[in-house]
């Protein structure tokens with residue numbers, strides 16, 4: 145039976161075979177005993193297989209059926225990495241320590257890198273779901289790793305993990321960018337919007353409100369909250385009660401939930417309504433990105449038009465401008481006023497548009513891409529489906545200008561040039577097929 149000793153498994157499972165009782169009563173050469181032994185071993189292996197559990201976290205039931213996975217976290221080595229990544233390195237006493245959720249995402253990667261560059265402490269959190277190609281998220285993670293940012297792999301709806309992170313590090317700020325983005329995907333997987341944008345946001349706020357000290361929170365809302373029937377330019381005071389998609393509805397709900405946590409617990413909360421963000425390391429599910437891919441492949445691209453040949457236009461905003469707006473919001477955020485779940489006084493509650501203030505028709509976007517790629521696009525004009533997209537977006541940014549010092553500086557031509565340069569180098573050399 146010597147081969148049993150080599151079986152790599154929990155020693156306890158096999159102790160019974162070695163116990164004096166077993167030795168004294170059974171003759172090991174009897175085939176019945178052998179059969180019993182093998183059955184126990186087999187049963188043991190089955191039990192080990194089914195009940196093997198990760199270190200400490202109960203598995204969050206992930207309704208995004210494309211991303212069932214277990215996360216491993218905890219332990220002294222892990223905690224050391226967490227602390228080291230979140231440590232403030234410079235900035236003469238003005239440094240902040242930020243938990244960035246969605247750090248492997250497009251905006252999260254850029255914001256994390258910018259914070260780290262100026263000496264702030266940054267810890268990332270991301271579940272690396274496969275809503276779009278996870279290898280792009282892994283490449284962004286590798287980029288951040290090189291600049292000293294560690295991304296913890298886990299879900300914002302995992303309260304145990306969040307509590308642990310806020311115990312290990314006294315974060316001054318949370319930059320909350322993790323979300324289920326995209327408008328059309330809601331028809332395919334509505335539960336993922338509820339999971340990340342509602343349940344996940346509430347679980348994050350619950351942990352932050354109980355923390356001591358409570359961090360200040362800056363989080364991504366969206367221009368999509370303006371919904372149907374809003375006059376352009378969109379201003380923060382406009383009513384936002386006609387969301388045109390489930391995505392928009394969950395972002396709008398987030399703004400209401402933020403109000404509640406500010407009111408009851410004294411959490412400092414700032415919502416940023418981003419307008420169509422684009423740039424290097426961008427999101428493959430967005431038009432500028434897949435138009436580039438399809439134009440290069442010679443595939444025809446669908447350009448939407450509204451009723452009566454109405455132009456569809458977007459207030460495209462370059463990533464570096466968005467990053468400056470995010471840092472401006474973090475730097476002007478006041479402290480939360482509560483502690484350990486008790487409000488001590490009124491706290492800051494803000495919402496800002498972060499756009500570019502110059503909407504561009506989608507057909508002009510395509511013309512710019514054709515020039516940059518030196519390839520003619522095969523255009524096919526389609527009716528704008530009534531499943532979530534609005535005809536125009538146009539931000540009024542005077543509030544962010546005044547209070548955050550926000551001033552977008554990159555026009556679409558300049559920004560797309562940088563995107564295309566990145567795209568060609570990222571997908572060149574047979575490194576990956578572009579889709």
Ligand SMILES: NC(=O)c1ccc[n+]([C@@H]2O[C@H](COP(=O)([O-])OP(=O)(O)OC[C@H]3O[C@@H](n4cnc5c(N)ncnc54)[C@H](O)[C@@H]3O)[C@@H](O)[C@H]2O)c1
Pocket residue numbers: 245246247248249250251252269270271272273281298299300301320321322323324325326339340344364365366367417418419420421422427
């Ligand atoms: N990019 C835009 O044009 C735009 C416009 C308006 C609003 N926003 C908002 O800005 C934020 C960032 O967007 P982005 O473009 O970087 O998107 P993204 O999808 O690239 O980034 C989001 C990241 O969050 C992670 N994530 C999602 N659910 C999670 C969960 N439950 N737990 C942990 N991690 C999770 C994803 O893996 C992803 O890496 C989002 O809240 C988005 O809704 C973006």
Ligand SMILES: *[C@@H]1O[C@H](CO)[C@@H](O)[C@H](O)[C@H]1NC(C)=O
Pocket residue numbers: 204205206207301302303338339343344347
């Ligand atoms: C979020 O997590 C809680 C437990 O923390 C769980 O009860 C709930 O089902 C989860 N919600 C979603 C939508 O995943």
Ligand SMILES: *[C@@H]1O[C@H](CO)[C@@H](O)[C@H](O)[C@H]1NC(C)=O
Pocket residue numbers: 377379380540541542543
């Ligand atoms: C832009 O928003 C500001 C408030 O932030 C408002 O005073 C101004 O009237 C708005 N401008 C337009 C053109 O709507």
